[in-house]
Amino acid sequence: MPMTDHREAVRAAVQAIDRPGLGYTNIGRGLAMALSQFPAGGDVESRVILLVSDGAAVIDPRIQDQLRADFRKIRPNLYWLFLRARGSKGISDRPAPGESDTPQALPERHLDLFFKSLGISYRAFEAEGPAAVADAIAEIDRLERRPFRYAERIPREDLTDETLLVAAIATSLLFAAKFAETGLVRTASAQAPRESARRSA
Numbered sequence: 001m002p003m004t005d006h007r008e009a010v011r012a013a014v015q016a017i018d019r020p021g022l023g024y025t026n027i028g029r030g031l032a033m034a035l036s037q038f039p040a041g042g043d044v045e046s047r048v049i050l051l052v053s054d055g056a057a058v059i060d061p062r063i064q065d066q067l068r069a070d071f072r073k074i075r076p077n078l079y080w081l082f083l084r085a086r087g088s089k090g091i092s093d094r095p096a097p098g099e100s101d102t103p104q105a106l107p108e109r110h111l112d113l114f115f116k117s118l119g120i121s122y123r124a125f126e127a128e129g130p131a132a133v134a135d136a137i138a139e140i141d142r143l144e145r146r147p148f149r150y151a152e153r154i155p156r157e158d159l160t161d162e163t164l165l166v167a168a169i170a171t172s173l174l175f176a177a178k179f180a181e182t183g184l185v186r187t188a189s190a191q192a193p194r195e196s197a198r199r200s201a
């Protein structure tokens with residue numbers, strides 16, 4: 001959903017996700033969609049992308065090139081909150097002896113290397129529980145103090161009662177003006193015979 005500060009709408013959007021999770025995490029598409037939320041240029045508003053993932057996936061090299069170009073144009077601050085399962089490899093873990101050092105074998109490590117190659121402000125957090133997630137969010141909130149700017153469509157408001165009231169007042173004024181105009185004509189026509197009688201006398 002578009003950027004908003006209405007937490008109820010965000011919670012409703014999350015609760016509306018009733019489809020089962022997929023085994024493949026399309027991080028490339030997610031980052032592209034996040035970048036599309038920001039206009040190019042501008043340094044006043046905050047530009048933050050927070051990637052929350054419980055497992056990294058491989059980004060196609062062609063998508064990587066497009067993402068690099070988009071990141072250079074938008075230049076957001078990127079945070080990666082990695083929800084690490086207990087016992088799994090971490091972001092900075094190097095391959096064991098004899099283990100292949102490829103994106104397929106160590107996706108978290110290579111995704112971290114890709115983010116570091118973007119030339120933007122980037123920081124990764126590893127969280128193994130709710131307390132660690134809360135600490136990471138608090139740290140990001142402390143680091144990001146610039147305002148968010150976004151356009152939001154305001155729903156239409158029913159102004160039928162107000163419009164009818166204005167119409168009634170305007171109609172009343174028109175009737176009053178009409179009656180006043182009729183009175184002036186009658187007064188003028190009534191005074192005309194008196195003036196002619198005076199002249200004849």
